[in-house]
Amino acid sequence: MDKSATSESGIPASNSAKRSAAGAQLIKRTKIIVGVCAGILVLGGMVIAAMPDPGASRSATVAPRSTASASPVARASSGPLRASETNFNFGSISMAAGKVTHRYRFRNASTAPIVLDKMYTSCMCTTAALVKSSGRKFPPVGMPGHTPIPALNETLQPDEEAMVEVVFDPAAHGPAGIGPIDRVVTIEHNAGRPLELAFAANVTP
Numbered sequence: 240m241d242k243s244a245t246s247e248s249g250i251p252a253s254n255s256a257k258r259s260a261a262g263a264q265l266i267k268r269t270k271i272i273v274g275v276c277a278g279i280l281v282l283g284g285m286v287i288a289a290m291p292d293p294g295a296s297r298s299a300t301v302a303p304r305s306t307a308s309a310s311p312v313a314r315a316s317s318g319p320l321r322a323s324e325t326n327f328n329f330g331s332i333s334m335a336a337g338k339v340t341h342r343y344r345f346r347n348a349s350t351a352p353i354v355l356d357k358m359y360t361s362c363m364c365t366t367a368a369l370v371k372s373s374g375r376k377f378p379p380v381g382m383p384g385h386t387p388i389p390a391l392n393e394t395l396q397p398d399e400e401a402m403v404e405v406v407f408d409p410a411a412h413g414p415a416g417i418g419p420i421d422r423v424v425t426i427e428h429n430a431g432r433p434l435e436l437a438f439a440a441n442v443t444p
């Protein structure tokens with residue numbers, strides 16, 4: 240078949256009058272199709288508008304989720320045990336460079352003494368040690384089930400500060416540990432919900 244004899248629309252190009260007539264018909268047909276499509280869109284819009292507001296229920300389910308993801312920060316900054324920072328990011332760290340350390344500060348923001356019952360981490364690659372304002376450093380603790388978690392039973396007086404020294408070993412999981420990580424240190428105490436100190440990192444070889 241000779242393609243030069245046929246236009247893109249498949250209309251024989253030999254007769255220009257016939258071609259333009261066919262073109263006009265094609266335009267007319269296109270207009271009808273566009274019109275029908277627009278009608279369907281308008282109708283569809285009306286049907287959607289008449290439906291029991293799906294947008295409202297969707298935003299209602301999204302809103303608590305975003306609040307929940309922000310709640311560790313809000314909890315930490317508004318609770319009796321108040322941390323200046325609850326989410327730390329080590330950024331990009333390499334397995335070859337070894338362990339990394341970060342210290343979180345927190346204080347008893349209430350008017351009564353708070354007893355720190357116990358502390359533990361979310362993974363065996365992470366240890367956490369309580370450091371009192373006197374400089375006294377407690378033995379590091381790890382993940383429950385992996386290492387014994389001794390009771391702390393340390394009291395923080397009103398306004399007293401303390402620190403948690405976190406050590407993360409990016410090589411602890413071997414090559415399987417390469418990529419983004421999230422860990423949490425939990426401090427249970429007698430004044431409400433546990434304080435959670437989170438950190439993130441991107442582990443490279």
Ligand SMILES: [Cu+2]
Pocket residue numbers: 362363364365411412
């Ligand atoms: Cu781990």
